[in-house]
Amino acid sequence: MKEKSEYLNKFHESIFAKMSALAKSTGAVNLGQGFPDFEGPSFVSKYLIEGVQAGHNQYAPSPGYLPLRSALSEIYKNRYQLEYCPETEISITTGATEGIFSTITALVNPGDEVVIFEPFYDSYVASVEMRGGIPKFVSLGGSEFNFDEGELKNAFSGKTKLVILNTPHNPTGKVFSDTELGLIRDLVIKYDSYVISDEVYEYLTFDDHEHTPVSKIDGLKERTIVISSAGKTFGYTGWKVGWCLAPRDISAAIRLTRQYITFSVNTPAQYAFSKCLTEIDNYLPEFQKLYDGKRLMVMKALDDLGWRYFRPRGTYFIMASLEGVSDLGDVDFCMDLIKKAGVVFIPPSVFYRKSNEGKRWVRICFAKSDQTLKSAIDKLSLY
Ligand SMILES: Cc1ncc(COP(=O)(O)O)c(C=O)c1O
Incomplete structure (x- = not known):
């Protein structure tokens, strides 16, 4: 058969899909992909049902x-x-x-x-x-x-x-x-x-x-x-x-x-x-408080473990530094972390093309239930 589009040579399965699949197959706690593992506010889905029933x-x-x-x-x-x-x-x-x-x-x-x-x-x-x-x-x-x-x-x-x-x-x-x-x-x-x-x-x-x-x-x-x-x-x-x-x-x-x-x-x-x-x-103050609470919880855990990180000013991600934590590069570290502690982070070097700096960081997503975050924090201390 003829070759597929040449653009495909440049692309691979995304790191998010790869790490989420690993979380599933190993049963590790997933602080990788950027989405909440808890339900959003119920008024949102109520409006969806209203839209469907009203014929939209x-x-x-x-x-x-x-x-x-x-x-x-x-x-x-x-x-x-x-x-x-x-x-x-x-x-x-x-x-x-x-x-x-x-x-x-x-x-x-x-x-x-x-x-x-x-x-x-x-x-x-x-x-x-x-x-x-x-x-x-x-x-x-x-x-x-x-x-x-x-x-x-x-x-x-x-x-x-x-x-x-x-x-x-x-x-x-x-x-x-x-x-x-x-x-x-x-x-x-x-x-x-x-x-x-x-x-x-x-x-x-x-x-x-x-x-x-x-x-x-x-x-x-x-x-x-x-x-x-x-x-x-x-x-x-x-x-x-x-x-x-x-x-x-x-x-x-x-x-x-x-x-x-x-x-x-x-x-x-x-x-x-x-x-x-x-x-x-009406909704934003509650939303911001919820996520700030999660941010502070993960930052405190990293402080307790002695990890350095960039204090996030926005988003639901924290970049934690591997300095003083591990000599491994980000990808090897993330694999090792799954094996030894059962926690999934994202290795960010795939988000860089020019510099090697990504190898010294991991991305942690805190858009997760408090229960998921607590479980990840407990497991992290095993590493
Ligand atoms: C910076 C940034 N832009 C865009 C998106 C994708 O947004 P959407 O799900 O609305 O396509 C994401 C999702 O993680 C993101 O982090």
Whole structure:
């Protein structure tokens, strides 16, 4: 038979699938893949049933169920003083992942360069390379995951079509500062590029850190596509409802591509999230308290064990350092940990292409029930 697509040579089974399969086959406690192992709030599923029973069961319009787009428009206006027209500038996607792929498909030509910070969420590089784009990596390094200004400048050129940002950042838990975003903005404008800003953890920030949508930075709104998702915020990752917010002409291009990718998104789930987002102000304090409690619990356990880690400012991940814990690289360490302690973490070196720094860290997901976290913490002391 003839060869399959040459793009496949670059891709392998994702590390998340691999580690979750290992957790299942060995019975280890899974703090790997980024989703809650407990139920999200019951009002969300109640709205889904209401949507089904009210007959919201046929194809939604391709750009999305209008009340959901309107709810998002209100949120951006009220929380961030950003105007997005629900009719022309907000599009609903099958999770953030499809939003990222559709946007890259709409913007990137073969040979275009795309600036990506590493460690990266794995769909960015795959989506860029499937379009024939060329990733240019900038490392977030050291104990604070900062980037080097010179390295950032060198990553840009006349061929730069796009920069992909993710704040709050998976896997590090970093929140990009206004100064960092200002530096990126100056280069984006100098080289006349676009920005994809993946903000799926927008409501999960801790301590005094606050999320600023990247389109709020002076000069960026007209060239930025903000992408987010209901999955993380409401703890229903399997429903896969996300969105892209962008100026009218960019939105039109994204809508054109996604017409032939998924066409439209699950209608009752869109109905449910349109209701949930209208009530988000009542829900957020409880959501943030729940996850902060889990973050503090895992940080205390790491302190007690003497592990060093980056105190996450956002997301539901902690990057723990292997310095002083093990001389093994991240992949070997994670395998050894499953064998000796029965706990699954994610080895993050797969999220780096340029630097070797990933080998010295592991990613821990704390979006798990207190019982799961306690069990993992007890087992960790066995290592
Ligand atoms: C940074 C980041 N972007 C996007 C996604 C995927 O979002 P969705 O499930 O809405 O496709 C994830 C999920 O882990 C993520 O961590």
